Amino acid sequence: MMCLTLFIMISSDIIQFISDVDELKHTVEKYIIWLFGIFIVATAAFWLDGVFIGFLKTRLLRNVMIVSGALFFLLVFLFLPSGNHFLWLSMIIFFLSRSLLLSISFPSINRAESNLRPKSLDLNRFVFGLLILNSFIILNFPSLIFFEIAIFNANFLIF
Numbered sequence: 001m002m003c004l005t006l007f008i009m010i011s012s013d014i015i016q017f018i019s020d021v022d023e024l025k026h027t028v029e030k031y032i033i034w035l036f037g038i039f040i041v042a043t044a045a046f047w048l049d050g051v052f053i054g055f056l057k058t059r060l061l062r063n064v065m066i067v068s069g070a071l072f073f074l075l076v077f078l079f080l081p082s083g084n085h086f087l088w089l090s091m092i093i094f095f096l097s098r099s100l101l102l103s104i105s106f107p108s109i110n111r112a113e114s115n116l117r118p119k120s121l122d123l124n125r126f127v128f129g130l131l132i133l134n135s136f137i138i139l140n141f142p143s144l145i146f147f148e149i150a151i152f153n154a155n156f157l158i159f
Helices: 002-018 022-054 058-082 084-116 119-158
Strands: none
Touching (some): 002 022, 022 084
């Protein structure tokens, strides 16, 4: 939560650093609340990704991504004429569906793994998954900000 608070506090400075186009800054300010929502919602999805990578359950991860991606594209095609706010809502629903589906699958793999291996190995895999997730977030956070600003820029040019 502290990272989100820091991100909210310095978001205008980040936008100021990336671009000096006033129209773009106005557009970013209009949609920035969605970025904060994605920051909150995607945390659970990325955390669960790290857990499932640690458990080496990539087939399950792939299947969840296919279902969540299909839901996302369905929502995008349904809401596309409605504007950018519904596009951002579709992205939040995408992350929520990933989190929900992975959360539903988590107890079953945890029981299956605990029957085959000692408890300490499960803890080691869990910690390994968290380390992978944290390194992904730390290394990719600046690129995610630039990616989001690029999306804002593209939306500004399109709509």
